[in-house]
Amino acid sequence: MSRHLDAYTVTKAASILGYTPQHVRHLIRTGHLLAFKAGRDWLIPRWDLETFKDSSSERPKEASQPSGALKTDNGNKTAWLALNEVYCGDCRELLERIAPNSIQLSVWSPPYHVGKKYESGQSYEEWVDLLETVIRLHYRIIEPGQFVVVNIADILCFEDLSMPRIQADLVSNKRHAVTREMVLQAKKEYPSYDRYQLADLLGCSEQTIDRRLNGNNVRGGKHSCQTRVKLVSALIEDAAIQAGFYLYDRRIWHKDAAWQNSRWHNSSYRSVDEFEYLYFLWKPGVTVIDRNRLSNSEWQEWGSRGVWRFPSVRANDLHEAMFPVELPLRLIKLLTDPGHNVLDCFMGSGTSAVAALRLGRNFIGIEKVRDYVDLAKSRLAFERRRAQSSLFPHRVEPSADVAPHRVPRHVT
Numbered sequence: 241m242s243r244h245l246d247a248y249t250v251t252k253a254a255s256i257l258g259y260t261p262q263h264v265r266h267l268i269r270t271g272h273l274l275a276f277k278a279g280r281d282w283l284i285p286r287w288d289l290e291t292f293k294d295s296s297s298e299r300p301k302e303a304s305q306p307s308g309a310l311k312t313d314n315g316n317k318t319a320w321l322a323l324n325e326v327y328c329g330d331c332r333e334l335l336e337r338i339a340p341n342s343i344q345l346s347v348w349s350p351p352y353h354v355g356k357k358y359e360s361g362q363s364y365e366e367w368v369d370l371l372e373t374v375i376r377l378h379y380r381i382i383e384p385g386q387f388v389v390v391n392i393a394d395i396l397c398f399e400d401l402s403m404p405r406i407q408a409d410l411v412s413n414k415r416h417a418v419t420r421e422m423v424l425q426a427k428k429e430y431p432s433y434d435r436y437q438l439a440d441l442l443g444c445s446e447q448t449i450d451r452r453l454n455g456n457n458v459r460g461g462k463h464s465c466q467t468r469v470k471l472v473s474a475l476i477e478d479a480a481i482q483a484g485f486y487l488y489d490r491r492i493w494h495k496d497a498a499w500q501n502s503r504w505h506n507s508s509y510r511s512v513d514e515f516e517y518l519y520f521l522w523k524p525g526v527t528v529i530d531r532n533r534l535s536n537s538e539w540q541e542w543g544s545r546g547v548w549r550f551p552s553v554r555a556n557d558l559h560e561a562m563f564p565v566e567l568p569l570r571l572i573k574l575l576t577d578p579g580h581n582v583l584d585c586f587m588g589s590g591t592s593a594v595a596a597l598r599l600g601r602n603f604i605g606i607e608k609v610r611d612y613v614d615l616a617k618s619r620l621a622f623e624r625r626r627a628q629s630s631l632f633p634h635r636v637e638p639s640a641d642v643a644p645h646r647v648p649r650h651v652t
């Protein structure tokens with residue numbers, strides 16, 4: 241034990257817990273053990289080690305294992321992806337590194353093929369191939385009887401140059417009166433306003449603000465005259481059936497009408513986006529039906545309901561397509577038990593992992609853009625701190641050299 245603090249070094253903690261020092265470092269990195277940096281080593285407070293030891297019989301087995309089973313790749317042993325980590329990479333490669341039948345719920349929202357920055361350069365065919373491949377790769381890793389839930393808009397739109405190129409006759413089209421100078425003046429007067437607030441102030445859309453400031457529309461091209469609109473459900477269902485899943489259910493997420501995200505209403509008779517689908521794909525096997533997962537009022541308000549109503553994320557400046565935490569929270573509560581493993585292979589800003597953490601489930605996150613991985617990690621670190629400070633309201637917020645920490649099961 242350290243002479244200065246009631247704490248153990250990594251080597252000592254490893255011998256107490258019966259793990260290797262490498263595994264103890266892994267537990268620190270993944271937030272299962274609280275630790276303070278001491279030179280090149282870590283110090284683990286005695287109370288935290290004892291709480292960790294006491295709760296080890298209750299912890300899901302996987303959470304204390306660095307890598308579960310091993311697979312052989314060209315003769316080399318490669319560890320399966322560890323739980324409670326966010327990985328940077330293409331999910332088509334990383335899904336192959338998840339242990340078989342180890343995921344109880346995979347919840348994700350793929351790129352929607354509507355021209356977001358992270359989709360640039362991807363053709364429609366490549367997008368379809370991405371979805372089909374990802375669904376196929378899920379079959380091996382989902383536990384029988386459990387689910388993949390795909391959140392996606394009910395229709396997608398993409399440029400199709402084979403469509404008749406007939407321009408709409410926009411008889412009422414007038415240029416918006418808001419000028420760049422007006423936006424710059426408003427920004428000067430209200431420097432803390434984001435583009436939504438500026439739009440409210442000037443009585444125009446948030447896209448007008450973008451166009452005035454950046455000179456063009458940074459979003460997808462839904463309004464071009466050769467825009468195809470296509471239903472997504474058949475595509476998902478066919479991919480699921482081919483992979484071995486069955487469509488089990490679909491629900492509607494009714495979000496706020498996306499007036500500010502859509503230009504359809506001013507250049508066509510198309511409606512604005514105001515709902516998305518949740519497709520539940522079932523892997524054949526025994527499904528545990530536990531009515532105790534939700535309270536009576538939760539069953540009545542949303543558990544048994546086909547339409548879920550909650551707003552989308554308005555301030556999506558960090559990631560342009562975040563879904564609200566309410567979405568994975570409901571799915572995780574409904575379809576898993578504490579200690580189960582939740583996957584999001586299009587992790588974005590880490591919303592599903594935050595929800596999993598809040599509900600005491602393990603997670604694996606995969607995201608191809610490094611900045612989003614970093615964003616997800618910092619959201620998770622914040623979530624862990626938030627959870628801990630509500631359990632220890634009188635504790636001083638740890639300084640930057642403290643590793644992320646787990647939420648102890650017992651407060652002694």
Ligand SMILES: C[S@@+](CC[C@H](N)C(=O)[O-])C[C@H]1O[C@@H](n2cnc3c(N)ncnc32)[C@H](O)[C@@H]1O
Binds near residue numbers: 351
């Ligand atoms: C619709 S967003 C998901 C947003 C997420 N639900 C959130 O709340 O932040 C899709 C994400 O998938 C990522 N992505 C796209 N293709 C990918 C791939 N092949 N492998 C991993 N991530 C990918 C994008 O970078 C983007 O962050």
